[in-house]
Amino acid sequence: MMVVRCILGQHNLWLVFVAALLCFSGSWVTASLFRHALRAKNSQWYAWLFLTALSSGVAIWCTHFVAMLGYGGGASARFDPLLTSISLLIAVVGSTIGFTLATCRFARFLPEIGGVIVGLSIVAMHYTGMLAYRVQGQTSWNVLYLAVSVLAAIVLCVLAVRAGVRSGRWASTCMAGVLALAVLCVHFIGMAAYHVQVTQLPVDITGRPDDSIVLAAAIAIMSFLIVGGGLVSGMIDDSSRADSVEKLRRMALNDTLTGLPNRLNFHQRLDLELEWAREHGGRLALIGIDLNRFKEINDLRGHKAGDEVLRILGRRLRGLLQDDGGEFIARTGGG
Incomplete structure (x- = not known):
């Protein structure tokens, strides 16, 4: 209930909707690219892995900051540009390491280890981003909710990667859904653990300033463009693969x-x-x-x-x- 109250009472619901849409679409593209990386070999493996990590990192980071721009803690706030940049780097690098291990077949439990690293990168990105959120007030954390957010990220990311490496028609869809759930759980459970005691006159949190809306829209558009680029790459590869299979089938028959x-x-x-x-x-x-x-x-x-x-x-x-x-x-x- 604290999480629900945090979403309904302290967020701009339109920006929450945009963040959720961005999260699910980015996760779906990430899962699709991850499946391509599993099938790829040699130099193609590096290319698909790069697109997977980039799509995942951007989707995670943009989901967090669009939702943060819709957050109203009752006090004016700003973002530290250095820590904000570092949080994006953490998301991309952590996704790269995690998905690299998940697509390797050298050891039995590498996909699970890769899932753990992806989950920890989501947690590290989120709380680094929270450190970049400079609010005029005294902040405190609910340790229990913080621990739950970390545990949820690890468990859900492991389940997402396990779903992605399995064969089956719905493997990509299952991975996308669980990965998106992991990102959203970390953010909103983490926000429920975050409390601000205002040290100045409170501001109206029912609406956000125009500049925050514009910034959120810019971040969302940038993310959709990058994720869309990954989607188009996957579609082109699927089309080329289908053409090759059809050509081989005709040659055989x-x-x-x-x-x-x-x-x-x-x-x-x-x-x-x-x-x-x-x-x-x-x-x-x-x-x-x-x-x-x-x-x-x-x-x-x-x-x-x-x-x-x-x-x-x-x-x-x-x-x-x-x-x-x-x-x-x-x-x-x-x-």
């Missing part, structure tokens, strides 16, 4: 000379047609066509001319197929 389905493709289609005929009591017609005296073309005109004859015949036979999908032609000889 089609004759390279005529473009017709090959022997393997023919047998697969024949098995399906026979099964359909048995189930529905239908009939199947199979016609074999052989080219007489084709060897003479190769001997007299050369293999190049023979190949051209096969290509023309394949093109003409393919043009005779009906559009209803009930006919199938394949080249079962010649490799």
Whole structure:
């Protein structure tokens, strides 16, 4: 309830919404890039790891500071630029180390160790950012809530990384959700542990100054651009991978000379047609066509001319197929 009261009573809910949206979108992109890093090898592994760490660090840092700009402790405050910069560095470097260990397969428990480091980097970033928050008042901390925030970060990040390294359709989604929950828990439980005793006339905390709104919008836009860049990179890689898989599939199932389905493709289609005929009591017609005296073309005109004859015949036979999908032609000889 203290966490809920902290969110509802001491924050601008619009900025809380923006921070949560930024956190979940950044976590989803981070999880997607992390999955690419798991599959990558050699130099590509470094590239995907860099994008993963950058996306994670920026999402964590921007979530924290957008939410902090929406926080009203009853006293005027400012941010120390040096500590603010250091907190961003902590988020990016900690994510780099953690995800590097998580994507290595040299030891059994490296993903768990990597998750612990990512969780500790979130905690270190948050409380370094809190040190950068210079408020005109006396501050105090609830040690119990502080400890809970640290424990939640470690446990949830370990679970997030474990979900990410597992195979499965929902692995990336599960990792993104748990990672976002870890970031939000650290921030808002940590803010519930933070108390300010005002030493000057209190300010209205129901609304934030215009400059804070503008700064929050700038941070959010910057984060969405960086995270969006990582998302586009992942989409391009997925598209290229899909094209490569489709090209390999066509090469495996089609004759390279005529473009017709090959022997393997023919047998697969024949098995399906026979099964359909048995189930529905239908009939199947199979016609074999052989080219007489084709060897003479190769001997007299050369293999190049023979190949051209096969290509023309394949093109003409393919043009005779009906559009209803009930006919199938394949080249079962010649490799």
